[in-house]
């Protein structure tokens with residue numbers, strides 16, 4: 001590659017050196033990018049419900065969903081940077097997120113508070129199982145660092161599920 005050729009420079013692979021190998025980088029990056037798209041979609045849905053929730057528990061739910069959204073958003077950067085540390089390319093646009101996300105959008109005009117909590121609980125549960133799948137990919141390639149981060153993100157998601165479950169439980 002010619003050093004001063006801008007086109008060649010643009011095409012140069014963004015490959016950070018890693019001893020895990022090209023296949024590991026490819027497989028783990030693909031798994032993490034899917035999780036990342038889901039995190040962004042779930043962040044947006046959690047904020048959507050934070051903004052639109054209504055009713056007698058407004059304050060509690062509004063604040064709870066804001067905490068959850070903050071936690072989900074805080075996870076996105078370490079996930080993307082993990083991909084880059086492995087020499088992979090991560091997400092570049094909202095359009096790419098929408099093509100990869102498995103979390104379904106909810107654009108309904110009105111959602112009851114209990115349906116909001118139930119839907120987010122379900123989405124977080126699916127996120128946990130997808131993070132477990134990504135953990136399996138890391139295990140196959142011996143990527144202990146990504147695996148250990150995923151373990152923390154799973155614990156955080158399980159805490160969100162716990163709160164969503166308890167807050168939405170009917171008690172008589």
Ligand SMILES: [Fe+2]
Nearest residue numbers: 050051062066
């Ligand atoms: Fe807010």
